[in-house]
Amino acid sequence: MKPSSLIAQKERGxxxxxxxxxxxxxxxxxxxxxxxxxxxxxKELSLLDNAQIVYMMAGTVTAAGALIAVIMGADAFAGxxxxxxxxxxxxxxxxxxxxxxxxxxxxVSAWLLMYLLALPYLWAVGAGGQNLLQAIFYLALxxxxxVLGFGYLAMALSARSGSVLSSMLTSLIVLLFSASPLLIxxxxxxxxxxxxxxxxxxxxxxxxxxxxxxIDSAPFxxxxxxxxxxxxxxxxxxxxARVTARHPNFR
Amino acid sequence: xxxxxVLLLLAGLLLGSGLAQAANLDLQLAADPKNPSSPxxxxxxxxxxVISNTGQQAIDGLVAWISLVEVTAGHxxxxxxxxxxxxxxxxxxxxxxxxxxxxxxxxxxxxxGDYRVxxxxxxxxxxxxxxxxxxxxxxxxKPVVESRxxxxxxxxxxLFIGGLMGYRRYKQHHAG
Numbered sequence: 001m002k003p004s005s006l007i008a009q010k011e012r013g014x015x016x017x018x019x020x021x022x023x024x025x026x027x028x029x030x031x032x033x034x035x036x037x038x039x040x041x042x043k044e045l046s047l048l049d050n051a052q053i054v055y056m057m058a059g060t061v062t063a064a065g066a067l068i069a070v071i072m073g074a075d076a077f078a079g080x081x082x083x084x085x086x087x088x089x090x091x092x093x094x095x096x097x098x099x100x101x102x103x104x105x106x107x108v109s110a111w112l113l114m115y116l117l118a119l120p121y122l123w124a125v126g127a128g129g130q131n132l133l134q135a136i137f138y139l140a141l142x143x144x145x146x147v148l149g150f151g152y153l154a155m156a157l158s159a160r161s162g163s164v165l166s167s168m169l170t171s172l173i174v175l176l177f178s179a180s181p182l183l184i185x186x187x188x189x190x191x192x193x194x195x196x197x198x199x200x201x202x203x204x205x206x207x208x209x210x211x212x213x214x215i216d217s218a219p220f221x222x223x224x225x226x227x228x229x230x231x232x233x234x235x236x237x238x239x240x241a242r243v244t245a246r247h248p249n250f251r
Numbered sequence: 252x253x254x255x256x257v258l259l260l261l262a263g264l265l266l267g268s269g270l271a272q273a274a275n276l277d278l279q280l281a282a283d284p285k286n287p288s289s290p291x292x293x294x295x296x297x298x299x300x301v302i303s304n305t306g307q308q309a310i311d312g313l314v315a316w317i318s319l320v321e322v323t324a325g326h327x328x329x330x331x332x333x334x335x336x337x338x339x340x341x342x343x344x345x346x347x348x349x350x351x352x353x354x355x356x357x358x359x360x361x362x363x364g365d366y367r368v369x370x371x372x373x374x375x376x377x378x379x380x381x382x383x384x385x386x387x388x389x390x391x392x393k394p395v396v397e398s399r400x401x402x403x404x405x406x407x408x409x410l411f412i413g414g415l416m417g418y419r420r421y422k423q424h425h426a427g
Contacts, residue, residue: 017419019416019419019420022412022415022416022419023416025412026409026412026413026416029408029409029412030409032405032408033404033405033406033408033409036401036404036405037401037402037405039396039401040396040398040401040402045396048361048362048396049292049293049334049359049360049361049362050293050396051293051359052334052361053396117408120404120408121404121405121408123400123404124400124401124403124404124405125396125400125401127400128397129293130293211334212337215334215359216337216359218337
């Protein structure tokens with residue numbers, strides 16, 4: 001088995017077999033449950049249109065997934081360093097590129113698990129309504145690059161700074177800023193600054209696509225520019241992780 | 252007397268030319284015959300408008316837009332069409348004298364209540380805004396979130412993961 005596959009397997013196992021990994025999954029599931037329960041406990045929210053709720057759930061899944069990805073990414077190199085396992089890892093017959101690939105694949109597996117965990121929630125809030133299948137498809141297509149991108153950004157910062165706290169905090173600030181469209185209404189985002197941020201923000205790209213396809217039933221052809229945006233985001237962050245992982249911070 | 256006649260003639264000409272330049276639009280609005288008879292939240296409704304240029308001059312830069320007003324007792328307010336409609340306006344159209352523009356306005360019903368829809372139009376040169384007759388409709392409430400679906404998932408999954416954590420801890424404790 002390739003070293004990168006072995007590392008990926010270890011990372012995947014850490015999420016399912018490790019108490020800390022399970023705690024992350026519990027937190028992720030807790031966020032989705034809290035949102036779902038809010039829908040049935042609040043009259044105004046329960047009256048929202050079905051498509052609107054599915055859109056909000058897709059946005060919440062993406063935000064919660066990115067949050068866990070940031071935690072995992074920040075732990076990738078700096079966590080190994082802080083636990084004293086980074087040097088033995090790098091002295092083993094594993095190249096930095098293979099180490100990064102293993103960590104990156106581990107993150108993909110973690111997101112796959114989170115995506116599968118989100119499906120019952122999407123079904124619970126969206127069954128019987130419109131565009132549930134579209135929501136599931138577009139969450140995979142747009143949520144994956146956004147979530148993995150945040151994970152790779154945290155990974156890049158983790159390798160560069162060598163500190164879990166520092167890389168996590170920086171990544172969380174970027175995530176909080178990017179995910180602000182979830183909190184700010186579309187009306188406020190119609191300003192010049194709002195539109196400019198929307199044009200370059202991958203999170204906005206994913207959210208606007210969810211809005212467009214789930215609520216407005218817009219076709220795929222209208223989403224190509226946003227798809228390019230999230231793929232560029234994924235490429236840039238992965239490239240950044242690849243460059244910094246060549247010389248991770250040991251100090 | 253002769254001066255007065257000339258002045259009156261000039262005034263008449265100016266007034267006449269002013270009237271001739273003013274846009275003259277006729278707006279008609281009708282609900283699509285295929286609309287649901289008892290619309291409920293989540294349904295689509297379509298409205299067909301016909302904007303006719305009844306004046307003598309072409310109208311350039313015509314802008315027509317749809318407005319929705321909630322008239323539910325105690326909740327009277329103009330609606331933000333963000334989630335209701337992706338087709339909010341027709342812009343930049345030119346209408347020749349006697350010409351008309353037919354537009355279909357799809358609206359997705361997001362919230363229960365009583366609503367009125369109206370189409371407004373204006374053009375680049377004239378300051379007048381023309382409006383169509385309004386159409387009023389009622390959107391019936393539809394409970395869209397079902398607790399019998401949500402509760403098992405929202406409570407079951409965290410409990411399952413928590414149970415898995417407990418099981419692993421128990422196993423580790425007994426293995427040690």
